[in-house]
Amino acid sequence: MDVTGSVLSSDDNSPLPSATIYEKGTANTSITDVNGTYKISVENSQAVLVFSFVGYVEQEFTVGVKSSINVSLNPNVRDLDQAIVMGYGNQKRSKISGSVSTLDSKEITSIPILRTEQALQGRSAGVQVTQNSGQPGSAQSIRIRGTGSINNSEPLFVVDGIPSFGIDYLNPADIESMTILKDAASAAIYGARGGNGVVLVTTKKGAVNQPAQITYDTYYGMQEPWKKVALLNAEQYAIIMNESRASAGLNPDPALSNPSLLGEGTDWQDAIFQRAPMISHSFSFSRGTENSSTALGASYFLQDGIVGGEKGRFERYTFRVNTTQSGGKKFRLGQNINYT
The missing domain is CATH 1.10.287 (Helix Hairpins)
Structure with missing residues (x-):
């Protein structure tokens, strides 16, 4: 059966061209034309249509006996009001005209990663992260919008406002957010150093009047080759x-x-490859009063190689202290210490 209708904005009832309509659970998809109208064929009356448009809240409707469904989408105000860390300070996403991508702490720690750079893999358009070696702990190459120089094409890393040569020394669990500045307008404040892009990292801090909070995270996993070459005996x-x-x-x-x-x-593949453990422990403490805040973090990470075992082992200890003391509106003292 065919379903037709229109997709409008709830703000001013203006049509939304190129809005996406798809049948849930299938690859059946359609888009609206310049007038916001659409037409889609569904299997039966139990089909569920999903309506979405960039910057608007997604909605779902069951077709039922209706042959025409008109939808009014509401703007996603929460995303537009999200605070983004920029070179000039914090700005609302709705006021940013440059090319910027952000990752929050949930996205960074959603999968087990060894190095912080791995959190950027597949998370941002135009950002390419490659591993230079298969050995655990090996360096990562980051390219933002391609290779910009025949010499050093690595982006500029800025951790809590301080330029850094890399972010491999950070524990991913200690990061509050990561912002990637891709274009010249966004990275202009950093001059020539930001020619290859800028990665801004904000670490976790204690909040004002925050009760004491203790967090402990751990996981254990095993690694092995997912596929071996079929060989003759x-x-x-x-x-x-x-x-x-x-x-x-x-x-x-x-x-x-x-x-x-x-x-x-x-079987030389069985002789060379082996199961390798991966262990992670992470501890954090934070609290705050009216005039001060404290955040402590410590972590331990171990990963053996599937070739060489303990000979390819990567082991890392990290310790971080972040404190802030306020002496009125015009005076503030802070310390940020990282040890890896």
């Missing part, structure tokens, strides 16, 4: 070699004359 290899020599008019190799005596042989 010793007996199968001998049979194939003898057949190839016979096809070429040669006598069988004396060492392979009786393949059944060779058995399975050695």
Whole structure:
């Protein structure tokens, strides 16, 4: 059955061109034209249509017996009012005209990662993160909108307002948010140093009048190759070699004359690859009063390699202290200490 209708904005009833309409649970999709109208064919009356548009709250409707569904989408005010850390300070997302991407602490810690740079993988358009080696703890290469120089194309890292050579020393659980400035307008305050883009990192701090809060996170996992190459065993290899020599008019190799005596042989993939553990412990404490705030963090991370085991081990200890004391509206003293 066919369903038609229009998609409008609840603010001024203006049409929303290129709004997306899709049947939930299927790949059946349609978009609105310049007048905000659409047409989509669904399987039956139980189908659920999902209406979405950038900057608006998504809505769902069950088709039922209706052949026409008109939808009025509400603006996503929460996203527009989100505070974004910029070079010039905090700004609302709705007032930012440059190309900026943000990650909050939930997104950063949603998957187990070894290095903080790995949190950027696949999370932001135009940002490419590659691992230079398969060894645990190896460096990551970050490219924002391609390679900008034949020399150093790494972006500028700014941690709590202080330029840094990297962020590999940070514990991902200690990060409050990460902001990526991609274009020239957003990174202009940093001059030539921001030519390859800028990554702004804000670490967690204690809040004013915050009760004492203790957090402990841990996980344990095992790593192994997800797929191995299918190879011949010793007996199968001998049979194939003898057949190839016979096809070429040669006598069988004396060492392979009786393949059944060779058995399975050695599976070198099993000999080289092994299961490797990955362990993480993270502890944090924060509290605040009317004039001061304190945040402490400590972590331990260990990862063995699937090749070499303990010989490829990566082990990291981190400790962080962040305190702030306020002496009125015009005076504030803070300390930020990181040890890795």
